[in-house]
Amino acid sequence: MGHDGHGTKKTSSESNATLSYTTKVSESNNGRSARSYLTSEDQVAGNGLSEPIEEHVVTQQKRAAMIHDFCFGIPFGGLVLSGGLVGFIFSRNPTILSTGVLFGGALLALSTTSLKVWRQGKSSLPFILGQAVLSVALLWKNFQTYSLTKKLFPTGFYAFISFAMLCFYSYVVISGGNPPPKKLKSSTVAPSY
Structure with a gap:
C-alpha cells in the first residue's frame, strides 16, 4: 500500500533494490590490505554503520637531511667563482682565474x-655527489698550496671552507638526501579522497 492508502504495484527490480558500497582494497607498506569502505554484506549483517568508514594508513616518512644541498652549494659556488675573478684582478695570474671559473662554475651548475x-x-x-667530489678537489688543491705558502688568506680560508662543505655534503648523503618539497610531502602524508 502507498502513502495515500491505495495499493501500488511494484516491479521486481524495485522491490529487490539494495544499497551496496564498493570495496576499495589498498596495499599498505607492510603488505597487509585494508578496506576503506564497508560492503553491503557488512551492512546487512549489522557489522557496520549506515555511512561508509574511511581508514587512514600511516606511512613512514623517508629519512632526509634537515637542509638542502643547494642552500649552501649555490653560495659556495658563487664564493669560489667570485674569488677566482677577484684573485685574477689583483694578481693577473690566469691559473687563479681558470681555477675559480672552472670549480666555481661547476659548483654553481651542479647546485642549480x-x-x-x-x-x-x-x-x-648524483648532483650532491658531484659537488662533494669538487669540494674534495678544491680541498686538496688549496691544502697543497697552503702547505707551500703558509698563507691563511685565501688558500687557508678556501681549504677550510672546502672541508666544511665536504662535511656538509657527507651529512646530506648519509642522512638520506634532500627532504621532499612541501607540496609533495603534504600529498604523501595526507592522501585526498
Whole structure:
C-alpha cells in the first residue's frame, strides 16, 4: 500500500533494490590490505554503520637531511667563482682565474641543477655527489698550496671552507638526501579522497 492508502504495484527490480558500497582494497607498506569502505554484506549483517568508514594508513616518512644541498652549494659556488675573478684582478695570474671559473662554475651548475631536479620531486643524489667530489678537489688543491705558502688568506680560508662543505655534503648523503618539497610531502602524508 502507498502513502495515500491505495495499493501500488511494484516491479521486481524495485522491490529487490539494495544499497551496496564498493570495496576499495589498498596495499599498505607492510603488505597487509585494508578496506576503506564497508560492503553491503557488512551492512546487512549489522557489522557496520549506515555511512561508509574511511581508514587512514600511516606511512613512514623517508629519512632526509634537515637542509638542502643547494642552500649552501649555490653560495659556495658563487664564493669560489667570485674569488677566482677577484684573485685574477689583483694578481693577473690566469691559473687563479681558470681555477675559480672552472670549480666555481661547476659548483654553481651542479647546485642549480640539483635545485631544479628537487623541485620536480626527483632524486638529486648524483648532483650532491658531484659537488662533494669538487669540494674534495678544491680541498686538496688549496691544502697543497697552503702547505707551500703558509698563507691563511685565501688558500687557508678556501681549504677550510672546502672541508666544511665536504662535511656538509657527507651529512646530506648519509642522512638520506634532500627532504621532499612541501607540496609533495603534504600529498604523501595526507592522501585526498
